[in-house]
Amino acid sequence: MTVAAAGSLLPVPVALPLTGAVLAPLLARVFKRLALIVSAVALLGSLAVLALIAPKVYGDGGGVLAHYMGGWGPVHGAVLGIAFAADPFGMTFALACAGISTLLVVYALSELGGLGERELGAYACLFQLLVAALIGSALTADLFNLFVWFEVAALASYGLTGFFLERPIALEAAFKIAVLTTIAAFAVFVGAGLLYSGDGALNLAQLHDALAAHVGTADLVALGLLTAGFATKAGLTPFHGWLADAHTAAPGPVSALFSGLMVNLGVVAVGRLAFQVFPTSRVPILGVLMVIGIVSALTGATLALAQDELKRLLAYDTVSQTGVLAIGLATRSASGIAGSTYHLVNHALFKSLLFLCAGSIVHRTGITKLSELGGLLRRWPAVAAAFMVGAASIAGIPPLGGYVSLSLIHRGLTESHQYVPLALMLLAQLITIAALGRAAWLAFLREREEDYEREQPLQPGMLIGLSGLAVCCFAFGVLPGAVIDHVMAPAASGLLHARQYAHAVLAGSGRLPPVSVVFDYTDLTELTIVVVSLVLGALLAYGYLLRSKEPLPVRALRAVHTGSVNDYAAFVVAGVIAVIAALRWAG
Template sequence: MTTLSSLLPLPVAILLAGAALAPLAIRVSRHVLTAVSVLASLASAALLVAFAPSVYGGRVLTEYLGNWKPVDGQVLGVTFGVDAWGLTFALVASAVGALLLLFLLSTNAQLGNRELGASACLFLLLDAALVGGALTADLFNLFVWFEVAALASYALTAFFLERPPALEAAFKLLVLTNVASFLIFIATALLYTEHGALNLGQLHDALVRHTGGADLVALGLLIAGFGTKAGLVPFHGWLPDAHTAAPGPISALFSGLMVNFGIATIGRLVFTVYPLAGTHVLGLLMVLGLVSALGGAVLALLQDDLKRLLAYDTISQMGVLTVGLATASGTGLAGTAYHLVNHALFKSLMFLCAGAIVHATGATNVSEMGGIARRMPWLVGAFTVGAAAIAGIPPLNGYVSLGLIHDAVLGSGQPLPYALLVLAQAITVAALGKVVLAFLRRQRNPYARDERLRLGMISALVLLAGSCLTMGIFPEWVLDNLVEPASSAMRDAPGYAHAVLSGGGRITVAEVSYRYLEPLEVALVPVTLALAVPLIWLARRYRDSDAVRRIRSVQTGSVNDYAGYLVIGLLVTVASTAVAPLLR
């Protein structure tokens, strides 16, 4: 008899099947390719939705691949275990992935059949890796999905080989991601050597009994490895180049989904596998988050290339998410879960808008985009929705998730991190505000192209903009049905461990308190908007100054420098997780 949990591998298998069929479907026709590829994503999402009533009700579904069940608490095979945290990310990856794939196939209609089929294949392969990584309860299997995602991302970044920046960006991504993969592999080997376990539940039980120095070194390696995937400073070197060089929908896939995978996995490892290793780990996450939030926002403000600006803003948003994790509170974890979904929506929307502008006009720099508002007012409207959502302006979705994170930081008695988050938010508003203002200016020179946007492209933009509004208008429903169970899954590590070792189980769902019209959060909206105005003026006034050039020079373009940043970050991370406890 088929049980619900026995269907857990199917969402991944369907995406992998879609990837295999894409090069064959294009031989029939382009319409068949679109139907096969998009339906594979939608079918995967539909199956995940079927798990939702049970999982968001507090259950953890578990499936042992090959029917290799645990014996006396020991697991030899690969386990899939889905709780509300993992299901939330998997649902977003498959549903938003379908929209991005539709946009990709519409944008690249000028490609030859072979190239179009290959792009759909690689896209689905990357999406399958993200869904598989969200559903797995095995550390080595998590490493395998990381590798699958990495391989697909190299090819997607370098897809247009005739463009030198694309090939260079893919090389930087390959170097840094391979280093990250090596760190994750070594960490996995250390944990297996110490405990003879790869199952996340079994590892949790072993680490509760004894957490040694090797285990803490492994935690530092894991944070550095997945921090590279997330683009946290100083592991971020690959991200601006890869996002800028890739086509718009691929940049949206990287920024909206792939980097989120890094944050979601760090949360899983720190809270579910390790018995919350101590305040030193939370302090490390807080520092990484604040440096990324501020550094990404400042560098975004100083950019003229639109996609590069959005890429740096992604680094900033990953920092905000990491700060939410660092609070280790129910409110902070709820805010992180909410913001993970929101970031996938509004950042995908904005990268698709950037891709649509490049497709329609050929313009890539913000300074060249005057007249866009008159020419494509609805596209400017969609971009403005995304910008307002990131800025935390009600009634859009970012207002709620940022409010939860801010409340958690203040509630934990950390006024300085709160002030730095507000400053990062104001700089972010300035960076995105200058783009909207550029759209409203008069057109100075004729555009290189005059293309119309296709129906698939328009549909994706409308659906993403509508989702940003819907997630902000109905926060109570989102909190009660999605965010509270996801937050609770992170806080009930023993429940998760028991479930993945016992063929299923339940976690305790705890309520998260939230006031939509919190006076401090409402007052923050005009404050950040007011602060953004002089910041925009300063960025324009001093854009060619020596100080600005020195700040920009941090992103040198040299893969050697980026690898150096990563190594420095690795040393700091391992020292914080393994050495700091010995000095206390």
């Protein structure tokens, strides 16, 4: 396949789920499960097309393919048309979206297959719209088009969050996510407008060339608005107020889609802005991103430790993990960025797995609180094993994928001599281990005398979803060398070599300079970190279980998180102002 032919296929992975979204409600009237079957086929087709294009993107150290809609290509460096561009960073996210969402649809065939034809048709439609938006955001090379996919994802997420509308928590959660993401969308829209007004461009490559010459005050304000808007989608602190309620209220596969994939849209967008659009040497965006990442990692981990509801615990851990992703990007080193991209995939896998475990527990018992669970290891060993795999991957235990990605981020922080952020990240990791260890003890390991009122069997689709994600968690940990050399190092090159990325987008294709990323599985420092973190995390979990009252940091964070949408909206607005002020002052 020629480069031009591969580039012309870029819209297809987005068009397939969009087509499936249109067909799903219609086919549900013929046979209700057809809605989910056509969804699985459409998403599998997207995965196949992306896999067909991938060798052109990852081969020879990495490259970029571009396709201009309607043939409206650049003229003397000026772009009028909308461009799709596949670089290794975006392609990695797109492949993760297509592959994992296919498993989530298979899982939904069992968990939600008993719904009526109207409900299943609507669910399949919204689900595919959201996945199409995520893949589109991964492949777009146009800032306004990125805003459009942001909005498509937002609209689909409102419906999926409030899917079980008869539950009061679902209605409240849908309202919160609507309010906060609308503020975020407005910030993104205004930021894009400011850049277009000042620089006359919306294409990411053309913006890079324009901003390389000069970055004015309006550009810094635009960057602050865009960063805050996409940080809201990512659930980074202080923009995370919507996340816990939305993840808790949604059905299990939707929570997995939100936490494993949707929040990564914000991380990918911020990464593109920080490296491929704005000159990091003259704009202090990475320092701002590092602070946001550290605060998110610590805040999310601490709140996760304090939760009694399993899905809410996992939701706050998502806040922590997106903070880790931000820290990796902010290192500005090849190891850290490769580790962040690796962790983006790992987070999509292990968090989707954990939310499916939580969904299966709720589906089979009707219980959401950890304090009311127990004995699940003996009753449902498959679910227990899947949960342990996901938790171990988050903890960074070899041979699971989390060990590799976290080690690379640690190396990135060490290479850039950022030892205080490294220490704070390790503290957040310790608290995360305690939170998940406490959850594993309460739900699976301790005994429960009485039987559950509802004990539904684990159905085939649920088993396929859980086992598929668990196997992937192992696969990304067992074969790190091939993954780093052929996927993650090229992804880091695409971000670090923004000039070559911009030239390739404007030229229609191009190669990226090779980047070397070294990983040592037997690094004694990393293995020591794992052992010490596990021991201290276990002690913290034990101490928290025996506590007489909540520690002061937990009480303070609980007091701030009132659940009021007004307060959370105020946090978002304050965050927008703080990011703009930091960029302007430091710049």
